[in-house]
Amino acid sequence: MRGHRWIWMVPAVLVLWGCGQRPQTPLSMLAPGVTPRDLQDRVKQFAPAVIGFDTAALRPWEKQVVAKLIEASDVLHGVYAVQVSPQNPTWRAQLDTTQGLGKEAASTYYDIMVGPWDRLRFDAPFLDVGPKPAGAGFYPPDLTPVDFDAWLKTHPDDRPSFTSPYTLVRRRGVGLVAVPYSEAYHDDLDKAADLLRQAAAVSQNASLTRFLRSRADAFLSNDYDQSDMDWMDIRNSVVEPTIGPYEVYEDGLLGLKASFESFITVSDSSASAALEVLKSHLRSLEQHLPIEDRYKNPDRSFESPIRVVDVVYTAGEARSGVTTMAFNLPNDERVRAAKGSRNVMLRNVAQAKFSRILVPIAQRVLAPDIADHVQFPPWFTDVLMHEMAYGLGPGVITVDGQSTTVNQALRDHYSAVDEAKADVTGLHNLTVLADEGIYDDFFVRQAFAGHLADLVRGVRFGASDAHGQAALLQFDWYLDKGAIRYDTASGKFNANLQAMMLANRQLATELLTLEAQGDYTRAGQLLQQYGTVPDALKQAIGRLDGVPVDIRPEYPVHGYVDAWAGGDDE
Numbered sequence: 001m002r003g004h005r006w007i008w009m010v011p012a013v014l015v016l017w018g019c020g021q022r023p024q025t026p027l028s029m030l031a032p033g034v035t036p037r038d039l040q041d042r043v044k045q046f047a048p049a050v051i052g053f054d055t056a057a058l059r060p061w062e063k064q065v066v067a068k069l070i071e072a073s074d075v076l077h078g079v080y081a082v083q084v085s086p087q088n089p090t091w092r093a094q095l096d097t098t099q100g101l102g103k104e105a106a107s108t109y110y111d112i113m114v115g116p117w118d119r120l121r122f123d124a125p126f127l128d129v130g131p132k133p134a135g136a137g138f139y140p141p142d143l144t145p146v147d148f149d150a151w152l153k154t155h156p157d158d159r160p161s162f163t164s165p166y167t168l169v170r171r172r173g174v175g176l177v178a179v180p181y182s183e184a185y186h187d188d189l190d191k192a193a194d195l196l197r198q199a200a201a202v203s204q205n206a207s208l209t210r211f212l213r214s215r216a217d218a219f220l221s222n223d224y225d226q227s228d229m230d231w232m233d234i235r236n237s238v239v240e241p242t243i244g245p246y247e248v249y250e251d252g253l254l255g256l257k258a259s260f261e262s263f264i265t266v267s268d269s270s271a272s273a274a275l276e277v278l279k280s281h282l283r284s285l286e287q288h289l290p291i292e293d294r295y296k297n298p299d300r301s302f303e304s305p306i307r308v309v310d311v312v313y314t315a316g317e318a319r320s321g322v323t324t325m326a327f328n329l330p331n332d333e334r335v336r337a338a339k340g341s342r343n344v345m346l347r348n349v350a351q352a353k354f355s356r357i358l359v360p361i362a363q364r365v366l367a368p369d370i371a372d373h374v375q376f377p378p379w380f381t382d383v384l385m386h387e388m389a390y391g392l393g394p395g396v397i398t399v400d401g402q403s404t405t406v407n408q409a410l411r412d413h414y415s416a417v418d419e420a421k422a423d424v425t426g427l428h429n430l431t432v433l434a435d436e437g438i439y440d441d442f443f444v445r446q447a448f449a450g451h452l453a454d455l456v457r458g459v460r461f462g463a464s465d466a467h468g469q470a471a472l473l474q475f476d477w478y479l480d481k482g483a484i485r486y487d488t489a490s491g492k493f494n495a496n497l498q499a500m501m502l503a504n505r506q507l508a509t510e511l512l513t514l515e516a517q518g519d520y521t522r523a524g525q526l527l528q529q530y531g532t533v534p535d536a537l538k539q540a541i542g543r544l545d546g547v548p549v550d551i552r553p554e555y556p557v558h559g560y561v562d563a564w565a566g567g568d569d570e
Helices: 036-044 060-084 088-097 103-113 145-154 156-163 186-202 206-221 225-232 269-287 333-339 347-365 376-390 406-435 441-459 466-480 497-517 520-529 535-542 561-565
Strands: 015-017 020-022 046-050 167-172 175-180 239-245 260-267 306-316 326-329 342-346 396-399 402-405 484-487 492-495 550-554
Touching (some): 060 239, 060 260, 060 561, 156 175, 186 206, 206 239, 269 376, 269 406, 342 376, 376 406, 376 441, 406 441, 406 466, 406 520, 441 535, 466 497, 492 535
């Protein structure tokens, strides 16, 4: 998701050095126990995948807009790297100048992970830099949740700024202060804002122009509400940018702070229109959520545009570790209440993952009659239902008489719980839509089969990843309820899809209710109880050698973006 340098690795044993031939010593920066060969194997977990799109869909002015947005994306990628760790630029420069066996693999893996910690291995360092602070670069490394709560208890007026998604928490003397992103990253955000304004000056779509200008203003004012509203109001634009601070996955301490990222995409209006019919069912889906009526939000906005797009370029958190294939934004509950949210499906990324990863997983770990059900259209629809489910259910809640949000109440458990909630609620919603005649029962069964394969894919992300935790929670729950079982003779999983639907509904009730109640303790209990990889799943995953964990995007737009920036066609 940043400016990766795509390098093919070679198994190096002997390397020419000077005029003689002798073994090269391993890179001195490697963490204890990490070998050059190990790093090469880790790089191979990410299969290079060209993420192409139809350049003919863009008019000359749209190509100029895209070129400026890519420049701005690269700037924000640097900001994200500092959010991961303020030392990232120093370590990256040191890696560039240090020689040794394994350097190329280390550099490539560093770029994939945006830092020296392995996101697939509980954030264990692969370079000798020590453990990653839970709060990444958002808080002082030694700050604990107890310290944070104690400060707010004695300084209640600081709560809005300290819990804002757009501030850093820093020590000042013996106290703590909140530093707005607009101040902490001023120079980079000023540069990105200027590039967005240049894109706006070229744009011939009024709604796109309005968003680009208001988002540029937000970078410098630290107030993102209006630009989030303007993003929701983008209409009839082939170029669809999503750029700014959004997700809170990187904040493993409190789950509050948003990371910068960028998706530059090209929309497919006909494919989007084919799915727009689902919007009219959102109110019904809210009413049919498997929770008590008092926890439902029938009066919220159900304006939820659905966009099918092809990715042109990504940066920031969107290109760290596992590649995103769909999203639902904005996350601000105030904006959701007023405007709803937008579901964006990254079709070319999803197609690459389905063919390169999901189909091989299904063939190796699922019984043949279940694996045969795994098809792209129902699986892609399941991904859409996941995204739509983010905008349903509890948002602003009351805990101990105080108004808060699910995010703030669940803190460090929020990301994993909300990912699982979106999964199981989305699948439940598919069954509701089948009852309403939108899908047939066979299509729903195919979606559940594809989801089971997807859970195996997700578990491979590791338990330090919110998506990995969410996948493991669901997989263990289905096993516990007898909906899936492991056949030792074949070494594959089978499923009673009807029982899986029932177990899924039960889990949806559990997760939606704890979110409505802001029950931090119950969230932790669930993640612990259903957070162990069972032996059967370990055995199944062990048979996935050669199947990539994820893709490593290559963006051909780099080949002609310079010409586009100057107004020339490629």
